[in-house]
Amino acid sequence: MLIEHNIVVIGGGPAGMAAAVAAFDGGEKDVIIIDREDETGGVLRQCIHNGFGLHKFGCELTGPEYAEIYRNKISERGIKLYCNTTVVSIDNSKTVVAQNRDGILKIKAKAIILAMGCRERSRGALNICGTRPAGIYSAGAAQRLINCYGLRVGERAVILGSGDIGLIMARRLTLQGIKVEAVCEIMPYSGGLVRNITQCLDDFGIPLYLKTTVSKIHGSKRLEGVTIAQVDDNNKAITDTERYIPCDTLLLSVGLIPENELSNMAGVELDALTGGAVVDQNRQTTVDGIFACGNALHVHDLVDYVSDEAEIAGRNAAQYCLRDGSFSTDAICITKGKNIKYVVPQRVDLRQKDNLAIYLRVDKPLGRALFTVKTEKEIIAKKLQIRAVPGEMIKIDINKNQIERVGSNIEISAEALN
Amino acid sequence: MEKSVVCILCPKGCAIKVDMVKDTVKEVCGYGCIRGKEYAVSECTHPIRSVTGLVRVSNREYVMLSVKTDKAVPKEKIFDVIEKLNAICVDAPVYIGDIIQRDICGADIVATKTVL
Numbered sequence: 001m002l003i004e005h006n007i008v009v010i011g012g013g014p015a016g017m018a019a020a021v022a023a024f025d026g027g028e029k030d031v032i033i034i035d036r037e038d039e040t041g042g043v044l045r046q047c048i049h050n051g052f053g054l055h056k057f058g059c060e061l062t063g064p065e066y067a068e069i070y071r072n073k074i075s076e077r078g079i080k081l082y083c084n085t086t087v088v089s090i091d092n093s094k095t096v097v098a099q100n101r102d103g104i105l106k107i108k109a110k111a112i113i114l115a116m117g118c119r120e121r122s123r124g125a126l127n128i129c130g131t132r133p134a135g136i137y138s139a140g141a142a143q144r145l146i147n148c149y150g151l152r153v154g155e156r157a158v159i160l161g162s163g164d165i166g167l168i169m170a171r172r173l174t175l176q177g178i179k180v181e182a183v184c185e186i187m188p189y190s191g192g193l194v195r196n197i198t199q200c201l202d203d204f205g206i207p208l209y210l211k212t213t214v215s216k217i218h219g220s221k222r223l224e225g226v227t228i229a230q231v232d233d234n235n236k237a238i239t240d241t242e243r244y245i246p247c248d249t250l251l252l253s254v255g256l257i258p259e260n261e262l263s264n265m266a267g268v269e270l271d272a273l274t275g276g277a278v279v280d281q282n283r284q285t286t287v288d289g290i291f292a293c294g295n296a297l298h299v300h301d302l303v304d305y306v307s308d309e310a311e312i313a314g315r316n317a318a319q320y321c322l323r324d325g326s327f328s329t330d331a332i333c334i335t336k337g338k339n340i341k342y343v344v345p346q347r348v349d350l351r352q353k354d355n356l357a358i359y360l361r362v363d364k365p366l367g368r369a370l371f372t373v374k375t376e377k378e379i380i381a382k383k384l385q386i387r388a389v390p391g392e393m394i395k396i397d398i399n400k401n402q403i404e405r406v407g408s409n410i411e412i413s414a415e416a417l418n
Numbered sequence: 419m420e421k422s423v424v425c426i427l428c429p430k431g432c433a434i435k436v437d438m439v440k441d442t443v444k445e446v447c448g449y450g451c452i453r454g455k456e457y458a459v460s461e462c463t464h465p466i467r468s469v470t471g472l473v474r475v476s477n478r479e480y481v482m483l484s485v486k487t488d489k490a491v492p493k494e495k496i497f498d499v500i501e502k503l504n505a506i507c508v509d510a511p512v513y514i515g516d517i518i519q520r521d522i523c524g525a526d527i528v529a530t531k532t533v534l
């Protein structure tokens with residue numbers, strides 16, 4: 001069955017929902033969302049803790065509450081949802097093939113918004129030696145088992161990785177009566193927000209061991225314990241610091257990877273630094289009419305910023321449809337300079353004379369830092385940041401008057417100030 | 419005595435310094451906004467936390483109802499709240515915003531999702 005819809009949003013998480021709403025409000029009413037789960041909301045469904053929405057709604061919400069706001073916006077607008085439906089392919093002519101219980105769905109779209117989110121790095125990516133017993137979970141999987149299904153994942157746990165999900169899960173396990181013996185972080189600093197270290201670890205006296213990893217896994221059927229060890233400057237375990245911790249559960253919170261198999265199928269150019277698509281300020285990818293946003297584009301630390309970004313993608317996808325594909329794919333590049341891990345967007349279409357917001361992450365903790373945005377000829381913007389750490393995304397605004405003067409590629413760099 | 423407090427009210431996580439003489443606050447500095455100042459004072463006098471948790475749904479299998487306290491409770495009461503939540507079992511349908519139980523350690527327990 002071939003059907004037609006002007007905008008197809010792939011993924012009904014926070015990005016997909018906000019993008020669909022923005023596209024609708026931007027004047028393109030024929031928008032659909034496809035999601036493989038039985039309900040929209042994505043990862044927010046399992047994030048039962050609070051701290052969402054401060055920036056967007058001025059109050060502290062839990063994940064399910066934040067999702068509910070967007071679910072209501074979607075139903076108020078009558079945006080059509082295809083749940084329990086998996087997109088199996090897309091191509092550069094914007095044909096979406098999806099599958100659900102009713103069979104195969106072929107949709108011809110004018111514009112596609114990629115909002116597939118991200119997935120967790122697994123044990124296989126880490127090369128931890130030892131056996132392969134039960135009891136090793138990615139932190140997000142454990143979060144879902146506990147918060148959505150009410151299952152008990154174990155009795156005594158060690159967590160590897162101190163990103164936000166690892167920290168949040170340390171608290172959740174503790175509250176659910178599971179003893180958390182340690183959180184180990186291979187880097188010399190935590191990748192999570194400081195507030196999460198305070199309220200998830202310090203509140204409960206859970207130790208955080210920096211420059212420490214799990215060097216061995218023990219147990220045959222069920223995990224019996226792990227060996228942890230400090231690492232040297234090459235992240236190699238130092239043997240004489242090894243220590244055995246008995247535990248039946250190991251959570252891995254070791255990074256998130258944007259999900260982009262579909263983007264690849266359509267020939268969308270990916271950025272090796274973000275793991276997501278290369279986009280311009282409209283969040284349009286290198287394939288005309290295909291847009292990307294949310295964690296599929298780059299991993300965010302705050303859902304509020306995901307919503308903001310998705311709104312940009314949604315609005316511009318609507319514009320694209322209404323103006324019948326008049327955007328140019330010809331643009332200048334924004335590249336990372338010293339101390340920068342990545343920048344989004346990577347390209348700027350200079351024909352649009354709007355203020356420009358650039359999002360970036362630093363590649364190591366800099367403390368107080370000065371960011372400089374420069375073209376080949378001159379500096380066009382500077383920003384002083386009180387604290388620049390890799391765990392927190394930084395936004396730099398460039399005034400449209402400055403953009404007008406830009407004729408060449410832009411480079412952003414950061415300098416630590418004492 | 420000077421105490422350091424990391425504000426948890428927003429993702430900025432300001433590092434706030436509180437100058438205490440015995441149990442009274444003399445001076446607060448380093449906060450990014452007025453809420454943070456209040457937080458730092460409460461953190462040094464009587465720390466409080468909002469609690470989120472889970473409640474079982476008797477007539478649904480493998481479904482948990484996520485809940486929260488409608489206001490912060492004393493920090494040392496977190497585990498009391500959780501223990502009370504573990505003892506609660508509700509019947510679906512439950513709607514987001516429903517009050518599941520009143521006055522647990524001074525706070526009401528509110529559903530944060532809908533279970534039909």
Ligand code: SF4
Pocket residue numbers: 425426427428429430431432449450451452453454455
């Ligand atoms: S003091 Fe204000 S700005 Fe700073 S973390 Fe607290 S709430 Fe945020």
